[in-house]
Amino acid sequence: RLNAAGRIGEATDEYERALALRPHSAALLAELGQLQRRQGNLPQASEYLGRALELAPDDPLAGHQLGLTLEAAGNAEDALAVLRHAAEAATRTQKGTAALFHDYGRLSLARAEEAEHRGFAHALKPALPAERRGLLSASVKAFRAALARDPEHVEARLLLGRAYEAEGNHSAALETYERALPMSKGQPTSGVVGDARATSVARDLNRGLA
Numbered sequence: 528r529l530n531a532a533g534r535i536g537e538a539t540d541e542y543e544r545a546l547a548l549r550p551h552s553a554a555l556l557a558e559l560g561q562l563q564r565r566q567g568n569l570p571q572a573s574e575y576l577g578r579a580l581e582l583a584p585d586d587p588l589a590g591h592q593l594g595l596t597l598e599a600a601g602n603a604e605d606a607l608a609v610l611r612h613a614a615e616a617a618t619r620t621q622k623g624t625a626a627l628f629h630d631y632g633r634l635s636l637a638r639a640e641e642a643e644h645r646g647f648a649h650a651l652k653p654a655l656p657a658e659r660r661g662l663l664s665a666s667v668k669a670f671r672a673a674l675a676r677d678p679e680h681v682e683a684r685l686l687l688g689r690a691y692e693a694e695g696n697h698s699a700a701l702e703t704y705e706r707a708l709p710m711s712k713g714q715p716t717s718g719v720v721g722d723a724r725a726t727s728v729a730r731d732l733n734r735g736l737a
Contacts, residue, residue: 543559
């Protein structure tokens, strides 16, 4: 309740008292790790989340939060690996949130694009063509999994469109962007419209060259 109310410091103290009584609770460790990450205490977050994953290797919350912690610390390669495992475990167990799959797709797409995206891509090595195709495929699957859990996740839909574009699937990209437009609910959509128009032009050009 304290966490939901934004009283993170108090929530952290409450979870730490509970952990003293249940030191082997993976759920408590994961919650504490998440709170520490939100406060910017990355080493403490990594410690709690690492302990949680030792007790419950397939826990989607711990895996998701550790991936975000590693990303925030500038360790993009390990972040992607951790999120990949968390997404695979969530798929097997039918657990995991839309946010988990969105973040896995986001890092996979950034890795594939070899772009500086949200402050972590500078740590990435160039991807080989076969690896790039695999990463794009993984990002598409991840964004679709996110949307299966939350069809109104606008950013996941926009990034799915971008992943389709990177694959050269302009028709799917355009359809995805167009579906995102009514979901924006008054938010600025010029970027979406621009992406959709550019994709439409590219699709028409490809048809003309075929």
